[in-house]
Amino acid sequence: MKLYFRQSGDTGPAVIFLHGIFGSSDNYVTISKAIAAQGYRVFSVDQRNHGQSPRSDEFDYEAMAADLHEFIKDHQLDKPVLVGHSMGGKTVMQYAMSYPDTFSKLIVVDIAPRFYPVHHGEILRGFNAVPLQTLTNRNEADAIFSDYERSASVRQFLLKNLYRTTEGKFDWRINLPVIEREIHGVGEELKMTRQVTEPTLFMRGSESPYITEEDEKTIKRIFPNAVVQTIAGAGHWVQAEKPAEFVEAVLAFIA
Numbered sequence: 001m002k003l004y005f006r007q008s009g010d011t012g013p014a015v016i017f018l019h020g021i022f023g024s025s026d027n028y029v030t031i032s033k034a035i036a037a038q039g040y041r042v043f044s045v046d047q048r049n050h051g052q053s054p055r056s057d058e059f060d061y062e063a064m065a066a067d068l069h070e071f072i073k074d075h076q077l078d079k080p081v082l083v084g085h086s087m088g089g090k091t092v093m094q095y096a097m098s099y100p101d102t103f104s105k106l107i108v109v110d111i112a113p114r115f116y117p118v119h120h121g122e123i124l125r126g127f128n129a130v131p132l133q134t135l136t137n138r139n140e141a142d143a144i145f146s147d148y149e150r151s152a153s154v155r156q157f158l159l160k161n162l163y164r165t166t167e168g169k170f171d172w173r174i175n176l177p178v179i180e181r182e183i184h185g186v187g188e189e190l191k192m193t194r195q196v197t198e199p200t201l202f203m204r205g206s207e208s209p210y211i212t213e214e215d216e217k218t219i220k221r222i223f224p225n226a227v228v229q230t231i232a233g234a235g236h237w238v239q240a241e242k243p244a245e246f247v248e249a250v251l252a253f254i255a
Helices: 025-036 061-074 087-098 121-129 138-145 152-161 176-181 213-222 243-254
Strands: 005-008 014-018 041-045 081-085 105-109 162-164 170-172 200-205 226-231
Touching: 005 025, 014 025, 014 061, 014 087, 025 041, 025 152, 025 243, 041 061, 061 087, 081 087, 087 105, 105 243, 121 138, 121 152, 121 176, 138 152, 152 162, 200 243, 213 226, 226 243
Parallel strands: 014 041, 014 081, 081 105, 105 200, 200 226
Antiparallel strands: 005 041, 162 170
């Protein structure tokens, strides 16, 4: 699958960012520019069924890892650094297990390789509650979504998926029916095909429950050269809540 992407920087080592569920390449515009300014070529990619990338009924980590492999080959990237948040973190972990010796370093943001139960039910109900055919503006969508998601900043992030079609109607940039059908798979435990010995950074938010002390044991078993770094004051959305600290941590690790 040919993925949509945004690029910052024309020279230097390649760094690829993969977003989480309901996200897109748009989430990394500012961060990509900051990292590119330090001498890197930064690619922020829309994963399948998200953003402006193609849609597919197939939606699992092996398929998303294969998409990433195709992207790296198509752009002739020599052992890029791979950075993935949440669902994107699981994609880059699966990629690392499936395609050894094709990347230099791995950064996994606030996710472990274990199983996570479905916890996006209210958000999915919020997406479905918005009447796309009769919707007149974003404020109306935000008001409806507020019954399902209290946080204004989270709603703002989710509603980035809302856009006007060429016919003037509203639609979602995510493939909502497939994501809703396959949401259990998004939290699945990864299929380990090999131990990953490349340098790996697991970055977590101090206020996030996603990576526990017990998870660190599993991480060290699968990723023996991994380090775990905690960003103080950050929740699950580390790059959005603490962007300066996030950029600093990424640059320190890849340098």
